[in-house]
Amino acid sequence: MPDSPLSFPPIAMIDLGPAEAAQPLAARPDAIESEGGHTQVAIIGSGPAGLTAAIYAARADLAPIVLGGAAPGGQLMLTSDVENFPGFPEGIQGPELMARFREQAERFGTRIVDQDVDRVDLATRPFQLWARGTRYTADALIVATGASALWLGLDSETRLRGRGVSACATCDGAFFRGKRVAVIGGGDTALEEATFLTRFSPDVLLIHRRDQFRGSRIMQQRAIDHPGIDIRWNTEVAEVLGDGVVEALRLRDTQSGREWEEPIGGVFVAIGYRPNAEVFRDWLPADAAGYLEVEGETGSVIPGVFIAGDVHDHHYRQAITAAADGCKAAMDAERWLDEQAAAPRVAVPSIAAAG
């Protein structure tokens, strides 16, 4: 590794003039406070997909910038033990795993900026990205902004996250072997998670605030017929109870308002995910649920823009699959850059402009 692998242009301060500068930045979406520099590959997102892409791009001497978000590290920062990521036979804490991803990306020369990208312009190359008033330009872009699990919004739920409250049965179900667990939700994810959890738990409560499920008929029937699943209709969680770990739920009947407590060892919130794709709305097509659409393995409708991880993948949603996607996106970007080395710049219409 060279001593100083990065060679970004110096930051240029643009004089906005006294009148403009007096306005808050948010009121001037086009305002550029400073230049963040140009890179061959910019990566948006610092979860397993983004940081794996960074490791591959950095080792290919592309000196990537990761605009990693105001909450760097991604979803694994919200969990404690990770036992299914290969290479850690004893398991590893989610935040520690992400610190190691980051250290490995930085070791090969990745520059990481812990800020959210609030605007992009993908009309011409180099692509332009803005993060809190700083503009970055890049020849290729990897979008790895992940997804956010939706939570109930209770303080007690936040306090006990990673201590019995989870949003991923595939990831955490095995920790609750022999314990009574609850799944909250009524869509396909909740039905699937409840069925999956019967492998470990003798008693799965499926808590749904309505009197019928939203999920597919076959999944509904499977859950209804399963002897290990106890369905509580018209019921919502009023509070998650427990000191250091989850011990019980206070439930509420949505029709009568009656409240009662149920002892419980673990809670799986399965009320959905929101892909973090809002910033690309005018540029990259998404499906009805907001997940970005991928062309081929990691491509997009815009040549030079690649997509990796949970921002498009609502099927696997695992750190290892997101990391694999990041690897593929970086290799695809590297090859694309090679092919484009002498190509002229082209204008790409935005979805907004076209439609």
Ligand SMILES: Cc1cc2nc3c(=O)[nH]c(=O)nc-3n(C[C@H](O)[C@H](O)[C@H](O)COP(=O)(O)OP(=O)(O)OC[C@H]3O[C@@H](n4cnc5c(N)ncnc54)[C@H](O)[C@@H]3O)c2cc1C
């Ligand atoms: C509670 C919980 C426990 C889990 N446990 C496990 C487990 O044990 N094993 C396992 O394999 N998987 C587990 N998962 C799933 C795993 O965390 C995800 O599949 C994986 O993190 C997805 O990686 P990603 O890089 O695609 O996205 P994410 O991890 O979601 O990372 C996305 C990143 O993009 C950033 N970002 C978003 N918008 C912007 C923007 N506009 N500008 C800049 N940055 C932005 C975010 O801040 C974040 O850093 C768990 C998930 C949850 C919620």
